[in-house]
Amino acid sequence: MSKLTSRLLPTGRFWVISAPYLWLFLFFLLPFAIVLKISFSEAAIAIPPYQPLLEYAEQSLSIAINLGNYIFLSEDSLYYAAYLGSLKIALFSTLICLALGYPMAYAITRAPRDKQLIYLLLIMMPTWTAILIRVYAWMGILSTNGLLNSTLMWAGLIDSPLQILNTDTAVYIGVVYAYLPFMILPLYANLIKHDDTLLEAAMDLGAGKIKAFWKITVPLSRSGIIAGSMLVFIPVVGEFVVPELLGGPETLMIGRVLWQEFFNNRDWPVASALAIVMLALLLIPIILFHYNQSRAMERNA
Amino acid sequence: MNRRPAFSTAMLWLGLVFLYLPMVILVIYSFNASRLVTVWGGWSIHWYIGLLDNTGLMSAVKRSLQIAFFTATAAVALGTLAAFAMTRIKRFRGRTLFSGLVTAPLVMPEVITGLSLLLLFVAMAQAVGWPAERGMVTIWIAHTTFATSYVAIVVSSRLGEIDQSVEEAALDLGCPPWKTFLQITVPMIAPSIAAGWLLAFSLSLDDLVLASFVSGPGATTLPMEVFSSVRLGVKPEINAIASVILLAVALCTLLAWLIVRSADRRARNPNASS
Numbered sequence: 001m002s003k004l005t006s007r008l009l010p011t012g013r014f015w016v017i018s019a020p021y022l023w024l025f026l027f028f029l030l031p032f033a034i035v036l037k038i039s040f041s042e043a044a045i046a047i048p049p050y051q052p053l054l055e056y057a058e059q060s061l062s063i064a065i066n067l068g069n070y071i072f073l074s075e076d077s078l079y080y081a082a083y084l085g086s087l088k089i090a091l092f093s094t095l096i097c098l099a100l101g102y103p104m105a106y107a108i109t110r111a112p113r114d115k116q117l118i119y120l121l122l123i124m125m126p127t128w129t130a131i132l133i134r135v136y137a138w139m140g141i142l143s144t145n146g147l148l149n150s151t152l153m154w155a156g157l158i159d160s161p162l163q164i165l166n167t168d169t170a171v172y173i174g175v176v177y178a179y180l181p182f183m184i185l186p187l188y189a190n191l192i193k194h195d196d197t198l199l200e201a202a203m204d205l206g207a208g209k210i211k212a213f214w215k216i217t218v219p220l221s222r223s224g225i226i227a228g229s230m231l232v233f234i235p236v237v238g239e240f241v242v243p244e245l246l247g248g249p250e251t252l253m254i255g256r257v258l259w260q261e262f263f264n265n266r267d268w269p270v271a272s273a274l275a276i277v278m279l280a281l282l283l284i285p286i287i288l289f290h291y292n293q294s295r296a297m298e299r300n301a
Numbered sequence: 302m303n304r305r306p307a308f309s310t311a312m313l314w315l316g317l318v319f320l321y322l323p324m325v326i327l328v329i330y331s332f333n334a335s336r337l338v339t340v341w342g343g344w345s346i347h348w349y350i351g352l353l354d355n356t357g358l359m360s361a362v363k364r365s366l367q368i369a370f371f372t373a374t375a376a377v378a379l380g381t382l383a384a385f386a387m388t389r390i391k392r393f394r395g396r397t398l399f400s401g402l403v404t405a406p407l408v409m410p411e412v413i414t415g416l417s418l419l420l421l422f423v424a425m426a427q428a429v430g431w432p433a434e435r436g437m438v439t440i441w442i443a444h445t446t447f448a449t450s451y452v453a454i455v456v457s458s459r460l461g462e463i464d465q466s467v468e469e470a471a472l473d474l475g476c477p478p479w480k481t482f483l484q485i486t487v488p489m490i491a492p493s494i495a496a497g498w499l500l501a502f503s504l505s506l507d508d509l510v511l512a513s514f515v516s517g518p519g520a521t522t523l524p525m526e527v528f529s530s531v532r533l534g535v536k537p538e539i540n541a542i543a544s545v546i547l548l549a550v551a552l553c554t555l556l557a558w559l560i561v562r563s564a565d566r567r568a569r570n571p572n573a574s575s
Binding site: 012013015016017019020021023024025027028029030031032034035038048100101103104106107108110117119121122123124125126128129130131132133134136137138139140141143147177180181184230231234235237238239240241244245255258259262263268271272275278279282285286289290293294 | 306308309310312313316317319320321323324326327330378379380382383385386390393395399400401402403404405406407408409410411412413414416417418420421423424427442443445446449453478479482500503504506507508509510513514524527528531532534535539540543546547550551553554555558562
């Protein structure tokens, strides 16, 4: 512990920790308990549109825990297909991002120092920009009479326009486009710390370039791969904007289904149950991400 | 190994083209004179002038900028404290939970965070009567919560890099801890605090999903306004407003980058001259 923090004891230290702690506890952790609570209640035509869980009736407190929402989810194959669809799209997009992002991150580490900073700026810029705008840009390109189809037809590669917008292909393009930078940044942060002498040693001992890369560089970049993959996989499972704007009616993703249950059907309890199941599915990836992050942060400290 | 690998360099360039080409096309088409978005009808700034007359859009812009300003300010205060707690205080009760609370909002799907915050606000309104109605304040709370995590990550990486001996020297010479923090630590991490502020500002300005959940009647932000028209398809007015947002965020990013880079240079130069 540094001297500064030990001297801040006890009052300063208390406030340094408790101000952000309280905020995050109240506005991030506590809400999950409420979602869990409401997922056990019944929908009602009221404000707010659900029935209270606790009720004072005839001087006794009755708790009405209702598993109906979860049973409802398990009986309707739509929800099952939506979870599966989300996991599938998230998994394949993560793999595509990794395949594209790894060589890109690697190339940046090999560039001269001042160029690296410019490349990083170019990769970082999209992560600050609204996903809504960047996905919208693709709507004009992919539509039936859009730029991509007219270019392909002009080049004589196709005779009639391809239907790309409102298909799963468009969702993959949009997701990879939106999340690729989140893969590259942690990979770069990891790859830049590698010691080149290890590669030289491997090559001196007779390993080929490709073998040295797979045996040394890739295993050493494990924590960067985990961080990047989780930064893509977890949010994509709950993604709403991309399937809504680029996907078609057959694109089932759970974020979109939750949105519809909440805003269109006004069924708050079912939306809550959907969120709880999604959270349960994502718990292991989130914990994996967290341990990976806190290990990296401790190395910094 | 100084030779630059040809395959990955080619991938880098292709990747950058992939990332930027759609945005460039969007900006070019925002100057299209034709109302048909797929037909090029010559250059025009017609759609940009039309934006200024759209009062609904302009009030959404103003509201979004206000929320972004207050979000960035609150997130910088909370995020810097959180970063300090995580990098400098090795042991305190609930530290594991604390670091979990800081990193989880980075990846948590927005539909979950949005829904859970809305349900919290509804439950609070029933229990304590606040917030009586949802709007800018509830959006500000939602944005501050997730922006705090981003600021904490940016600032903590800087806190890990700086030389702690300067802080220790100040304390040894009798400087009170709070003064040391404000006069030594904060100036040393100032560039990343500034970068964190700009990042939080951009994130708040961009957010659609959280704002849609926790907003109330009449409090429409710019992304919500854009989304409701985008759903119906591509429109020239939306091309124009999207280009303006792209430009604003690009300027924020560039500014943050310049601040961090010049701080890096200052930190590196003493070593270079010795």
